[in-house]
Amino acid sequence: MTDGTMSDISATEPTAITAPSSPPVPISVERVSHVFDTGTPRAHQVLYDIDLVLNERRVGIIGHNGSGKSTLIRMLDGLIQPTSGHISVAGYDTVREAKEVRRSTGFIFTDPDHQIIMPTVREDVAFSLRRSGLTKAALDAKVDETLARFGLSESAEKPAHLLSGGQKQLLALAAVLITEPTLLLADEPTTLLDIRNTRMFASLIADLPQSIVMATHHLSLLTGFDRVVVFDEGRVVADGTPTEAITYYKRLMDTELALRNPTTDSREPSRERT
Ligand SMILES: Nc1ncnc2c1ncn2[C@@H]1O[C@H](COP(=O)(O)OP(=O)(O)OP(=O)(O)O)[C@@H](O)[C@H]1O
Numbered sequence: 001m002t003d004g005t006m007s008d009i010s011a012t013e014p015t016a017i018t019a020p021s022s023p024p025v026p027i028s029v030e031r032v033s034h035v036f037d038t039g040t041p042r043a044h045q046v047l048y049d050i051d052l053v054l055n056e057r058r059v060g061i062i063g064h065n066g067s068g069k070s071t072l073i074r075m076l077d078g079l080i081q082p083t084s085g086h087i088s089v090a091g092y093d094t095v096r097e098a099k100e101v102r103r104s105t106g107f108i109f110t111d112p113d114h115q116i117i118m119p120t121v122r123e124d125v126a127f128s129l130r131r132s133g134l135t136k137a138a139l140d141a142k143v144d145e146t147l148a149r150f151g152l153s154e155s156a157e158k159p160a161h162l163l164s165g166g167q168k169q170l171l172a173l174a175a176v177l178i179t180e181p182t183l184l185l186a187d188e189p190t191t192l193l194d195i196r197n198t199r200m201f202a203s204l205i206a207d208l209p210q211s212i213v214m215a216t217h218h219l220s221l222l223t224g225f226d227r228v229v230v231f232d233e234g235r236v237v238a239d240g241t242p243t244e245a246i247t248y249y250k251r252l253m254d255t256e257l258a259l260r261n262p263t264t265d266s267r268e269p270s271r272e273r274t
């Protein structure tokens with residue numbers, strides 16, 4: 001652990017992207033701003049003129065709590081509409097063509113309770129395939145295979161709400177990936193996972209053929225990513241390789257900590273840098 005908000009598992013277990021595959025899903029974010037509760041006394045702006053053209057398969061988004069990561073990532077799926085500006089995903093406008101965007105994207109929420117719908121684990125995974133047109137036998141086989149892949153076979157008949165938080169996160173992931181979306185949007189998908197399952201998640205996304213945009217505080221998950229964007233107070237403040245972006249982010253943190261606590265000697269190397 002580096003501090004209370006992040007863990008850095010890469011120190012012990014580096015992960016690498018191993019699977020070259022489908023061409024990346026192009027994403028364009030053009031002068032996007034967002035104001036929540038617009039037109040009310042509670043109105044507050046959380047994103048300012050974001051411009052991003054993403055043509056990479058693995059994109060990470062990092063930044064302090066409240067910096068606007070979830071707001072942006074939800075916009076990529078059309079779940080939130082920009083107050084101004086435009087976003088397109090695979091050439092589709094996320095407001096005017098939200099249906100087309102949703103058809104090819106899968107979204108993993110931080111809180112898995114948001115996406116568990118059916119009573120049992122098996123039913124919940126199978127529910128994702130309700131419009132697949134598969135025969136019952138083919139559907140059952142695919143569900144079995146997916147449950148096994150996510151270590152959920154033994155819990156197949158369990159009530160989904162009785163799973164642990166981490167198991168629910170795995171279930172949510174299974175229910176999304178079984179639909180084989182071309183773009184996976186993940187908003188802190190590993191917050192409830194233990195180290196073993198976080199590693200499992202890292203190696204799983206490393207092998208996925210899909211494009212991924214993931215917001216995370218687990219910086220080690222970004223090893224092997226093509227690009228990482230750093231948000232701060234609703235603006236993009238750094239954008240580069242994982243090493244460049246993470247170095248910038250840690251410096252930003254150090255600077256803010258030093259400003260908040262001027263008695264601390266900021267020349268002292270902090271423990272997480274050793
Ligand atoms: N539905 C909402 N209504 C009003 N304000 C919101 C809403 N959702 C988010 N906000 C505000 O928008 C800002 C950005 O929030 P957001 O959830 O995008 O941050 P984040 O970078 O994902 O933070 P975290 O790391 O804590 O998940 C915060 O000030 C938050 O309070």
Ligand SMILES: [Mg+2]
Nearest residue numbers: 069070071187
């Ligand atoms: Mg968030």
